[in-house]
Amino acid sequence: MSHNSFGHLFRFTTWGESHGPALGAVVDGCPPGLVLSEADIQPFLDKRRPGTSRFTTQRQEPDAVEILSGVHEGRTTGTPISLMIRNVDQRSKDYSEVAVKYRPGHADYAYDAKYGFRDPRGGGRSSARETAARVAAGAVARVVLGPGVSISACLVELGGDAIDRANFDVAEIGRNPFFCPDAKAAARWEAALDAARKSGSSLGAVVEVVANGVPAGWGAPIYHKLDGQLAAAMMSINAVKGVEIGDGFGAAKLRGEENADAMRPGPDGRPMFLANHAGGVAGGISTGQPVVVRLALKPTSSILTPVQTVTQGGEAAEIVTKGRHDPCVGIRAAPVAEAMMALVLADAMLMHRGQTGR
Amino acid sequence: MSHNSFGHLFRFTTWGESHGPALGAVVDGCPPGLVLSEADIQPFLDKRRPGTSRFTTQRQEPDAVEILSGVHEGRTTGTPISLMIRNVDQRSKDYSEVAVKYRPGHADYAYDAKYGFRDPRGGGRSSARETAARVAAGAVARVVLGPGVSISACLVELGGDAIDRANFDVAEIGRNPFFCPDAKAAARWEAALDAARKSGSSLGAVVEVVANGVPAGWGAPIYHKLDGQLAAAMMSINAVKGVEIGDGFGAAKLRGEENADAMRPGPDGRPMFLANHAGGVAGGISTGQPVVVRLALKPTSSILTPVQTVTQGGEAAEIVTKGRHDPCVGIRAAPVAEAMMALVLADAMLMHRGQTGR
Amino acid sequence: MSHNSFGHLFRFTTWGESHGPALGAVVDGCPPGLVLSEADIQPFLDKRRPGTSRFTTQRQEPDAVEILSGVHEGRTTGTPISLMIRNVDQRSKDYSEVAVKYRPGHADYAYDAKYGFRDPRGGGRSSARETAARVAAGAVARVVLGPGVSISACLVELGGDAIDRANFDVAEIGRNPFFCPDAKAAARWEAALDAARKSGSSLGAVVEVVANGVPAGWGAPIYHKLDGQLAAAMMSINAVKGVEIGDGFGAAKLRGEENADAMRPGPDGRPMFLANHAGGVAGGISTGQPVVVRLALKPTSSILTPVQTVTQGGEAAEIVTKGRHDPCVGIRAAPVAEAMMALVLADAMLMHRGQTGR
């Protein structure tokens, strides 16, 4: 119900704005007795942290997380875990222009229409800085899931230029600033994004996130389908305009016999699938195959190219969005998508255990 | 939290299986004093009803709705509205084969993995018959929204063959059995679907649902974004594998200046947008533009073509799914997608009014 | 969130009015594989059923329950269980007086103030007939809890006349029409209630409900305390004006050393308590002792004694409430309180299992 909470039995609530003193997450319903410290969380924040290459915003934020509650002598107590990240590089700039002119593609006008009022500094609550809080919460979710479940995201398209699946190399993902698994694509993207950035433009991207090790049986029919929860989770990430599971929109082009993942007896006695068009979810419940989700991110609207707009007073105007912005918000969305996958799965795990005792 | 409920302030719960005595929905939180009778609901059920052309299942169900509570002297009382639809054409057939062999592409295996047990008759709870209940609930949501909001769905792709947007004619949607707005495409689809049906196969589809008249300000940031709610709602429909808002995956291919919907002062004093790449939602809040959602549906897995599978006991097997099935489940998903759009919007309307008093 | 739902992981929703065609409950989140049929539910409805003595309303309702979904071959499938009870004895009487005159002590005026509109027939949704639905749901909750947990309610006070604890005899509860464990008190109550009934008045009561066999660890701190859930559950029963746990208001008169339940090593190795002032709950979590709750019920306001009131139009008036009413609504509240105890405990059991795996 709560606008800023996500999840059910394992649930988190985030708070904070781009230019406030801090932002954070409260994680509720965490199982007790798990080993947890800031060191389990910080690496994931570092992966999402801005300012690490010329392809992300130059805002310098250490994004150092503090655990304020819910952990005693290094173990979770089962009570709420409050995570806080201080903002340190809120540059003092003049926000008077964006306060009165709506930036097309941003939430400025929608916020004013809803609330009659808005914090214009750095986008306020609509800033992607909020995603730091969920990356922190997502790290807790990974601890809940344990080592049996591994989650990894990468970019499979940037500026309309897709990777070649034949070149897919997991090891390559960490070697370039794009979380790109195809070294050749990464080289092309570097040139394309440099060009876009220099021309005052921006590019979109498609992120793919895969969870391995999810057992069959998580999720639930109808309105708590695992894929329904994943769709809501991914669509909540800034700039996401589309979500697909498994073959997704491609499945709509297949014939029934092509799309049905045939099954065979597996070596361990459990069924083995000969394909994974379904992306690891059938009827809203995990099948034991890898859970595969892709999300489409629009190009950031914060660009130096002038765009026609109107003012709060209804006058025609033109706006150029200066400041420090990501030329492709899709890049830093990869660790955020991993976090959301972990958060959905941890909740599904506890919900399944609660209902079935398994 | 509840697996079979959807929505917050305006909320509904569905129940029932394909082959049980009845199915239904309980609609809670409906505003009081609205004029409502079965006649407001039945037309939407008729639109979704099976057996109306050779392109849908031949199961004959009148899908006649009964209002069992929440309405007094023709007006809603503000208390729960119980809607019931009796199943009348549960054909007595032998389900012993599907009870022991998993149908690839269906939820059979996932249900067994989760619950250790399953109702195999007609897919049980995973049957698309459940969508009748939400179409009934959706009709109530339309009454809540009032005549200012209009919602319409159509198929824009079938079997990988997309419509030509230049031929888009709203009036055409009701003239063919495909909810297709392009008469030429409808003719091609007829041939393609007949061929698929005769060869024991099935086809996928893409449905587009548009809501006009939604004021700016509905929805809420972060985890109750209007697009996040829509994504969860649409992904809960049987066979849906992808959801996109506005340009969706296409937005990932645009440059920043192409994607930002420029604004101008409108004739009525309110801002006017020069494009709607955003699909009527920015920062999770409606902008006053049409809300545009597309969903990808996989081809039904209930086909006559034999597929490799395993039995509950782990033996290799082959299965052919006989019975009465839709050769393209995407067709009847159009009225279901309209219902889910209405249900999400009605909830967003009441939530917005609750928080802001507007 | 939903006004007519209760519970979290194990959750139910009720619908229906006093004079509609039927009423019911949808139970969601039930564990799969449990043996369940109407025969498991009916005895509890029979216990609550009206018309069984001269001390309850003379309305004749068989309260026969139908299971419409969620059960296959006699076992729960894990999907929603729809329970329906048809109303058969809605006497056709003239409701024009109560439609325009507010009955003091009833919800008539409050409903009109909230909804601007109301179903006056038999109290509409505010009728205690709604409690039949939860008694049905409660029977499912008992199946979830299993035979290890036993729940029993009795009246410990009627018309201000309390039982003598020295006479407490569990076997006596079923022998008199008052669920009274003290035979001597039952005799006094018979006389008192006959007198009240004949003079056109009504009496209040205090119900005590005890759950034995609840293991230590159910419930959760702060806003999901077991006693907080029980308080909400009991206060939701018609006519309840007070709820207490363990010594309740009596605990406020004790000194610290009197109230603290001393502990000793128990014969089974687990701690044994020397008293149960706490009523089986500490810090919102069960201690393994019996869970003890008492609820105070006001006398019904539906009496033949004339009371001053006003009309919908604001005129002064006088009203006498004819019709078939319970002279002491507290009596039939006993099986309802048992049901609510079972429903709270079943949810707590699943929630605890979900979070901790125990």
Place this chain on the structure above:
Amino acid sequence: MSHNSFGHLFRFTTWGESHGPALGAVVDGCPPGLVLSEADIQPFLDKRRPGTSRFTTQRQEPDAVEILSGVHEGRTTGTPISLMIRNVDQRSKDYSEVAVKYRPGHADYAYDAKYGFRDPRGGGRSSARETAARVAAGAVARVVLGPGVSISACLVELGGDAIDRANFDVAEIGRNPFFCPDAKAAARWEAALDAARKSGSSLGAVVEVVANGVPAGWGAPIYHKLDGQLAAAMMSINAVKGVEIGDGFGAAKLRGEENADAMRPGPDGRPMFLANHAGGVAGGISTGQPVVVRLALKPTSSILTPVQTVTQGGEAAEIVTKGRHDPCVGIRAAPVAEAMMALVLADAMLMHRGQTGR
């Protein structure tokens, strides 16, 4: 669903332990545009603050609140309001005894049974320090309610000694350290509590909280009754063992005609009630009369009198609870009960507005 959240449309989540670095609340769903600063919150925290008389714990905590988000230029933005209070006087003492011996009357054993693990420092999460967070949240709720609703709590019984209603003087409440409206009772309580304190014991209390100015129509039938929400809210306060509305347990001793609050046409055209046995709630909906709730608090179990107990290892032991404790926790519960009343009412106000538009 979440264990540490309360409310629906207006919702708050608390976090923090007695001896952690800080505690706090995240308030979600607050209407936008309200004037809010720390100065609106601090007075309520000061009222609850420990160490202000010899009748409360001597722990010195300034309980200074910081607003970390959700407010821009002195007005609420509609986004989550994060409130933080740092702990400054966590005295470094040895908790090794309470870590291994269960304190009877405390949650120690129940926490261990649930989580298998517990933060023993100052009671960890079960400490009444958590209530500071809700008092802060409650101050925001008062701003939402506006000046039309006023909420006031007082003690009406301490150590079993009740006030004389004839002496009730609102002005007296702030003049003594007991929030006592009867000057004579306050004098008696001072002597009684001094004696209890010196003898190493503690006393219970009954708190009464009244909300004036609540319009008719807030709350909702069945499982979201206003009194049901209030019961859950009050029972969530540490040491509360009973809750009653209006005449509460006293209503169970009245006859029907005594208990029904007669109505007359009021001077302003709206109905006027001649009594308020109902405590301002009928059928779960406010009637426009003052909302009256009482809560019973047990004596604190943290006493110097030795009590029999067991150790974690199951050995018989004896325990004396040293440290700084309130000899009557009921005193500081008065401002907490006011906060919970405000929080329930603010949520009910927004929910009512959402459903009905009023």
